[in-house]
Amino acid sequence: MAKLERPVDLDLNKVYRNRVSRLGIELEGGWRQLPPNTRLHRDGSVNVDDPAPLAIGELPSPHLLPSDMPAWMRKYYPHVVNHTCGMHVHMAFGTALMYQRLMDPRFPATVIFYMARWAAEQDLPEDHPIWPRLRGDNIYCKHQFFADAQARMQDKDFNQTRDGNRYTFINYCFSRYGTAECRGLPMMNTVDQAISAIQQLLTITNAFLVATRKREEKFSAQIMAPDDTLIEEHIIRL
Amino acid sequence: MMTTTQVLGLTGCALAVVVFRKECHKLDATLVKSGETRININISRSHLGLTLTVSAVPFIEEMIRGMGNGEILPVKGAGRHWVPLEPKELLYYQLAGPLGPVRGDPGYFRLDRVGMPLIEPHPDRPSDVLNMSMLRLVGIGEGPGVRFGVRGVYTLEGCRNIATSLQQAIREFYVAYLKPVNISVIVTTQEFTP
Numbered sequence: 001m002a003k004l005e006r007p008v009d010l011d012l013n014k015v016y017r018n019r020v021s022r023l024g025i026e027l028e029g030g031w032r033q034l035p036p037n038t039r040l041h042r043d044g045s046v047n048v049d050d051p052a053p054l055a056i057g058e059l060p061s062p063h064l065l066p067s068d069m070p071a072w073m074r075k076y077y078p079h080v081v082n083h084t085c086g087m088h089v090h091m092a093f094g095t096a097l098m099y100q101r102l103m104d105p106r107f108p109a110t111v112i113f114y115m116a117r118w119a120a121e122q123d124l125p126e127d128h129p130i131w132p133r134l135r136g137d138n139i140y141c142k143h144q145f146f147a148d149a150q151a152r153m154q155d156k157d158f159n160q161t162r163d164g165n166r167y168t169f170i171n172y173c174f175s176r177y178g179t180a181e182c183r184g185l186p187m188m189n190t191v192d193q194a195i196s197a198i199q200q201l202l203t204i205t206n207a208f209l210v211a212t213r214k215r216e217e218k219f220s221a222q223i224m225a226p227d228d229t230l231i232e233e234h235i236i237r238l
Numbered sequence: 239m240m241t242t243t244q245v246l247g248l249t250g251c252a253l254a255v256v257v258f259r260k261e262c263h264k265l266d267a268t269l270v271k272s273g274e275t276r277i278n279i280n281i282s283r284s285h286l287g288l289t290l291t292v293s294a295v296p297f298i299e300e301m302i303r304g305m306g307n308g309e310i311l312p313v314k315g316a317g318r319h320w321v322p323l324e325p326k327e328l329l330y331y332q333l334a335g336p337l338g339p340v341r342g343d344p345g346y347f348r349l350d351r352v353g354m355p356l357i358e359p360h361p362d363r364p365s366d367v368l369n370m371s372m373l374r375l376v377g378i379g380e381g382p383g384v385r386f387g388v389r390g391v392y393t394l395e396g397c398r399n400i401a402t403s404l405q406q407a408i409r410e411f412y413v414a415y416l417k418p419v420n421i422s423v424i425v426t427t428q429e430f431t432p
Contacts, residue, residue, distance in 0.1 A: 147396075219281045221402075
């Protein structure tokens with residue numbers, strides 16, 4: 001297990017080429033009325049209430065183009081959310097190389113740093129559920145990095161302490177979904193704020209890929225002939 | 239002075255077994271120094287996952303072919319994780335029999351997982367197994383060797399660890415099973431005074 005490294009300096013005012021080919025969003029909360037043809041997944045960690053009856057659980061999106069994300073969010077965002085509701089964002093990329101370049105302990109550190117800046121710019125209050133997640137105080141999005149072990153996991157695992165468990169701020173669930181999952185965002189009080197948070201995450205990701213771009217290292221496993229080739233002569237006396 | 243002698247020259251795989259009947263005197267040991275690269279594997283991250291280039295001296299490929307039953311098969315029939323990067327098809331030498339994980343130092347390795355990921359969990363132990371089956375590819379002993387892609391994603395540190403582990407495991411395999419050893423055994427019924 002590795003600790004996160006220092007965040008990379010990014011210029012988020014620039015416009016970057018988008019490298020995220022598809023998005024998957026998991027919304028949690030309560031719905032007073034579900035959109036047509038919608039079925040929620042059960043999630044025992046979601047605990048919301050309202051004077052009106054609610055359908056409570058998790059709603060995963062289909063594979064979305066980043067440009068289609070805002071419209072889908074406005075259509076399906078839950079009516080009631082609180083601190084028990086997380087908003088997980090899965091990002092897929094066009095090549096394995098793009099994905100691998102995010103398998104870098106600086107990436108989650110950079111996401112955390114610039115999401116904290118975004119949260120401050122949004123004037124999110126001190127008791128907003130995003131702050132414990134950004135501080136590393138939430139056990140479902142720990143500030144830890146073990147990307148290689150996570151990328152090999154094919155099964156969903158609820159063990160929170162196993163080496164390679166999925167409960168990190170960025171979870172590299174490549175073998176299971178082909179995505180990198182940001183588990184650090186909570187559900188926001190408004191859908192516009194949630195859309196803004198996801199767009200910030202995409203900007204950070206695209207900017208990180210540009211800022212850390214460099215020629216890939218090559219590694220070599222070389223077996224030379226051993227130092228000596230032995231020629232032995234033995235006498236056996238019967 | 240020797241009256242009845244039998245000189246047995248044994249050259250080849252170090253798996254050859256010599257049975258000593260009574261006493262054995264080591265007469266001479268000649269060291270021959272050599273710095274030739276016997277096996278080379280280059281690894282880098284690429285758009286597919288990893289790109290590997292495997293090359294070896296021709297006798298290595300001959301030795302590995304000799305460990306099989308002579309059959310040559312397409313890699314795509316064994317697993318979907320290896321992808322050809324050259325116009326010709328990826329082929330491999332079939333093994334003579336089933337194998338499993340082999341315990342090495344420091345970890346386990348195996349040669350019976352052609353077309354599969356480079357690292358997999360051990361079927362019976364809480365550890366990983368390094369896949370060295372690329373040594374069975376047809377053509378590693380010809381020219382620049384064989385270049386192919388392996389699906390999967392790795393950190394840079396992960397790649398470095400794979401290269402280090404491959405170096406250790408292949409060296410161990412080479413010394414144990416492939417390194418040429420010349421042994422001459424002289425069997426005599428009389429005292430032999432050099």
